[in-house]
Amino acid sequence: MKVIGLAGWSGAGKTTLLKRIIPHLLKEGIRVSVIKHAHHEFDVDVPGKDSWEHRQAGxxxxxxxSSRRWALMHELRGAAEPRLQELLAKMAPVDLVLVEGFKREPHRKIEVHRAANDKPWLFPDDPGIAGIVTDAKVETRLPVVHLDDIDAAAALIKRSAISIEDLFSKETV
Structure with missing residues (x-):
């Protein structure tokens, strides 16, 4: 299983890029899963439904x-947020796991940057960044592709992804 992150500030276009790249990768026969980092409290359950009531009860x-999908919700109940490595260990095997967010984790990632956001670049301070997808001009030795060039972005992602075993070794980040 290979892994690559997409990191950037809110509004940079990470989710939009993923929505365009996932079908592209699927057409190539690549099985894809996603781990998405959410901020603070979020809910995937509907208040009033049995599963929500079970969680609320403790x-x-x-x-x-169901016959179409299953979902596991785990309440931390004050415990520390799991690190990316722990979450990856819970994933079913696929060809490629795309990690959206987790910009502060020390894993290999592609920076997604939108000029209109007027946010600072991550790559100068993050040695884990292996390439950049942006609509801005940038001076760097890293590979850079345009946000709208899905073929090139998918190729960059595939080239930059590394095996889960190598993900956190110091040689690859």
Whole structure:
């Protein structure tokens, strides 16, 4: 299983890029999963539904299953947020895991940057950044592709992804 992150400030276009790249990769026969970092409290459950009621009652985990999908919700209940490495260990095997967010984690990633955001670049201070997808002009030795060039962005992602075993070694970041 290979892994690559997409990191950037809110509004840079990470989700939009993923929505365009995932179908591209699927057409190439690449099985893809995504880990998305959310800020603060979020909910994937609907208030009033049984699974929501179970979590509200204090269950540590609630697994919901149907003939179409299953989802596992784990409540931290004050415990520390799991690190990326722990979350990756929970994923079912696929060809490529795309990690959206986790910009402060020390993993290999592609910086997604939009000029209109007027936010600072991450790459000068993050040795884990292996390339940049942007609509801005930038001086760097890193490979750079335009936000709208999905073929080139997908190729950069595939070239930059590394095996899960190598993900956190000092030689690759």
């Amino acid at each position: 269950a540590s985990e609630v697994l919901v299953s």
